[in-house]
Amino acid sequence: MYLNYFGLTDNPFSIAPNPDYLYMSPRHKEALAHLTFGLRESGGFVMLTGEVGTGKTTVSRKLLQQLPDHTQVAMILNPTLSAIELLATVCDELGIECDPDKASLKYFTDRILAKLADNHHAGFNTVLMIDEAQHLLPEVLEQLRLLTNLETNREKLLKVVLIGQPELQQLLKRPELRQLSQRITARYHLLPLNAGEVSAYVAHRLNVAQGDINLFSKATLKAIHRITAGIPRVINLLCDRALMLSYTKHHAVVKKPIFLAAAKQILGDDVVGQRLRHQHTLWLGLTFVSAMLVGYMLGAWYV
Numbered sequence: 001m002y003l004n005y006f007g008l009t010d011n012p013f014s015i016a017p018n019p020d021y022l023y024m025s026p027r028h029k030e031a032l033a034h035l036t037f038g039l040r041e042s043g044g045f046v047m048l049t050g051e052v053g054t055g056k057t058t059v060s061r062k063l064l065q066q067l068p069d070h071t072q073v074a075m076i077l078n079p080t081l082s083a084i085e086l087l088a089t090v091c092d093e094l095g096i097e098c099d100p101d102k103a104s105l106k107y108f109t110d111r112i113l114a115k116l117a118d119n120h121h122a123g124f125n126t127v128l129m130i131d132e133a134q135h136l137l138p139e140v141l142e143q144l145r146l147l148t149n150l151e152t153n154r155e156k157l158l159k160v161v162l163i164g165q166p167e168l169q170q171l172l173k174r175p176e177l178r179q180l181s182q183r184i185t186a187r188y189h190l191l192p193l194n195a196g197e198v199s200a201y202v203a204h205r206l207n208v209a210q211g212d213i214n215l216f217s218k219a220t221l222k223a224i225h226r227i228t229a230g231i232p233r234v235i236n237l238l239c240d241r242a243l244m245l246s247y248t249k250h251h252a253v254v255k256k257p258i259f260l261a262a263a264k265q266i267l268g269d270d271v272v273g274q275r276l277r278h279q280h281t282l283w284l285g286l287t288f289v290s291a292m293l294v295g296y297m298l299g300a301w302y303v
């Protein structure tokens, strides 16, 4: 609706995972580098964690694009499965034909191990990627570990990428999963964007849609960081609503009060109030500490 008004060719803050809008912040790049490096190692597992909406799935898509050609990938997006369902899904993903009458843990495991060996002989790597892995049951994780037991002298025949919210780290600390934990060769925790990265992120998305960062005032950009805590999904939702509100009010630029109004519509008055107060308390605290320091230095100077 507001696209023509702001001279945009596309919705810059859609939450659809469009690769054109990908902004590889230093931390997104680092996450990708850790996973890529981990997959080259000999161990069985690599892990990417991060708060909700920080860009884990986005990074995993980028990783998929970068895997070497001779790689077969099995992707599991909804892992609320029992061990047998998980193995059946892995078979589907790897194109393994199975006889439903014989379905058992052992049957599926044998079929998958045979496929891993075939892939290896044909010069293919096999990667299993599991998103939302915080939902995996401990016994399912243990089953996965058993699948990574097959190895040559140099490396495991199955590499598993676990992607999930911070609860995944807690899950892997359980004593019964310590064997799996020891096989994780790379872990990365994706943090939200800092203030500079938030501005760069907004600028990048606007640029792709032929827009300009000046559509948002400097004060608005600071408020975006403060209110969204640097979480890309929240940035998108709030910026989209702020553009819409500015359009309905015939403003050429998104000003801070309009952005805060948009944020209140989406997050609620209490959340926005709380985040603004938090910043205010921090500022008062810093002022107090600075005043104490100046007082102390003056005192020392007089004595």
Ligand SMILES: Nc1ncnc2c1ncn2[C@@H]1O[C@H](COP(=O)(O)OP(=O)(O)OP(=O)(O)O)[C@@H](O)[C@H]1O
Pocket (backbone or CB within 6 Å): 014, 015, 016, 017, 018, 021, 022, 023, 024, 025, 028, 050, 051, 052, 053, 054, 055, 056, 057, 058, 059, 165, 232, 233, 236
């Ligand atoms: N680096 C990025 N570049 C561009 N857009 C991004 C980036 N990271 C996140 N986004 C945007 O934020 C949205 C949420 O990202 P994503 O789905 O990857 O987060 P997530 O960490 O997997 O969230 P969840 O914990 O809910 O699974 C994406 O749809 C995308 O629009």
Ligand SMILES: [Mg+2]
Pocket (backbone or CB within 6 Å): 056, 057, 058, 131, 132
């Ligand atoms: Mg995700």
